[in-house]
Amino acid sequence: MEGNRIGRRTVLRTAGALAAATAVTGCGSLMGSGESRTSSGGGGKKRLVVSNSGGAYNDALTKAVYEPFAKETGITVTTVNYQSAQVIAQVQQGRPQVDLMDNSLLVFQKMARMDCLEAVDHDRLKSVKGAGIPQHQLPEHAVGKNVWASVMAYRTDSLQRAPKNWADFWNTHSFAGPRSLQSADVDIPELEFALLADGVPLDRLYPLDLDRAFASLSRIRGDVKKFWNTGALPAVLLGRKEVVATSLWGGRADELIKQGMPVAYQWNGARRLTNGWGIPKGAGNTDAAYQLIDFSLRPDVQAAFAKLYPSGPVVPAATKLLSDDVLATLPTSPQNLKTGFDADVAWWDKNRDVVAKRWQEWADA
Numbered sequence: 001m002e003g004n005r006i007g008r009r010t011v012l013r014t015a016g017a018l019a020a021a022t023a024v025t026g027c028g029s030l031m032g033s034g035e036s037r038t039s040s041g042g043g044g045k046k047r048l049v050v051s052n053s054g055g056a057y058n059d060a061l062t063k064a065v066y067e068p069f070a071k072e073t074g075i076t077v078t079t080v081n082y083q084s085a086q087v088i089a090q091v092q093q094g095r096p097q098v099d100l101m102d103n104s105l106l107v108f109q110k111m112a113r114m115d116c117l118e119a120v121d122h123d124r125l126k127s128v129k130g131a132g133i134p135q136h137q138l139p140e141h142a143v144g145k146n147v148w149a150s151v152m153a154y155r156t157d158s159l160q161r162a163p164k165n166w167a168d169f170w171n172t173h174s175f176a177g178p179r180s181l182q183s184a185d186v187d188i189p190e191l192e193f194a195l196l197a198d199g200v201p202l203d204r205l206y207p208l209d210l211d212r213a214f215a216s217l218s219r220i221r222g223d224v225k226k227f228w229n230t231g232a233l234p235a236v237l238l239g240r241k242e243v244v245a246t247s248l249w250g251g252r253a254d255e256l257i258k259q260g261m262p263v264a265y266q267w268n269g270a271r272r273l274t275n276g277w278g279i280p281k282g283a284g285n286t287d288a289a290y291q292l293i294d295f296s297l298r299p300d301v302q303a304a305f306a307k308l309y310p311s312g313p314v315v316p317a318a319t320k321l322l323s324d325d326v327l328a329t330l331p332t333s334p335q336n337l338k339t340g341f342d343a344d345v346a347w348w349d350k351n352r353d354v355v356a357k358r359w360q361e362w363a364d365a
Contacts, residue, residue: 050100052081058079060309063304066079087101099279100280107278108276119141120142122138134342146313148331149312150271151248153264155262167199170219177223180227190247193247205344207351232252238256274342319334
């Protein structure tokens with residue numbers, strides 16, 4: 001998945017593309033092969049090229065981050081919508097065409113392993129010092145920025161009582177009706193939900209027990225009408241009453257509720273993933289990139305973005321600037337943090353190919 005998925009676009013689709021783009025060599029291996037690029041310094045540059053997923057996500061970033069940043073610093077932000085595989089190809093040739101990437105930490109985990117990203121000097125970021133950003137959102141080669149989640153949503157007019165957890169979702173006797181779950185074609189499959197339904201505690205999910213997860217999926221397979229393969233599909237299925245319950249990306253259910261649909265969703269067992277900043281290896285304007293990263297992590301800027309887009313701040317102080325109705329829609333609000341979990345991106349990066357093969361075998365069986 002690429003970019004950010006909550007508002008119309010996907011976040012982490014590119015693991016396969018990344019692998020294809022680097023089947024022979026990692027990003028770092030072509031640097032210095034006759035091609036050169038002036039390194040960083042910013043050199044007084046007043047233009048910063050940022051890659052993100054576009055759409056409503058970019059619109060919110062422009063209003064809450066890019067425009068205020070340009071007004072304060074005089075640095076204009078130009079956005080492009082590159083897949084990570086495109087940036088990888090550029091870096092391989094020694095000519096990265098973006099100064100900064102906005103993508104998921106799972107994508108950055110893989111890019112860092114392939115030597116495609118600059119290491120981040122977190123000491124250069126004043127907004128990080130003492131801000132209480134969780135350590136897993138500050139890896140060596142990236143900086144977390146905003147958090148989205150996959151949640152359980154359901155029709156309130158189809159179920160006599162609300163499902164409270166994934167065990168209830170799996171309980172098709174007491175909560176009868178067709179389901180929908182995410183396919184591995186669009187993102188990392190929801191093995192964690194299968195394990196939670198089977199009784200695994202939140203704090204003992206990783207490393208994922210694949211045998212147990214697929215056995216759990218097999219128990220509900222007959223009641224899954226569709227393993228959805230696009231971010232918009234589960235909301236469509238739920239809105240049309242083709243399913244009574246589904247997993248979906250946070251924010252989609254809120255859209256249905258705003259339309260007057262009899263829909264609710266459950267934060268219990270939500271899977272969180274973080275979007276952040278990464279600087280491509282050899283990028284030419286890193287001073288300005290650091291300035292934008294630092295600006296984006298100010299509590300007031302984090303809060304301004306969260307008001308426009310249903311993605312939670314990584315800076316805890318930002319939540320104090322948000323109203324209760326906004327906090328209710330965010331995965332990093334104090335209340336919702338207690339009931340969900342953060343996907344282990346290191347585990348997924350290491351095991352994604354194995355899981356994809358296992359998923360295909362299971363789907364074909």
